Amino acid sequence: MKLYTFHQNQGTKITKFDSNFVMSKIVQTNQEAHVGCMYLGEKGIIGYHQAVVPQLLMILKGEGLVKGEEGEYVPIKAGEAVFWDKNEWHETKSENGLVAIVIESPELEPAKFMHLKYQ
Structure with a gap:
């Protein structure tokens, strides 16, 4: 399990086409990817x-x-992400609820774009 951040201050300001926003790159894939949104309510669990x-x-x-195979729960909040490798055991739970995007693909390498939370 690896923890990453994708906060606004780690993004790039985009002005092309008269735009004015910040983009935090996440991943890029050449293979098929599944992207979904998960809504955990109060005492929700994956x-x-x-x-x-x-x-x-x-x-x-x-x-x-969140926890991985290490078995210890680690706090996670908005602006942070967790990555699990194929076959890695894991769990997510929330006392008060959370909303998350999940990206699944055989070739995910978030380290190419995102900052590790702990270095």
């Missing part, structure tokens, strides 16, 4: 299971706890 393919869970709103 149960302990193995990742079928590498997956990146990006917290957009709220906070919770």
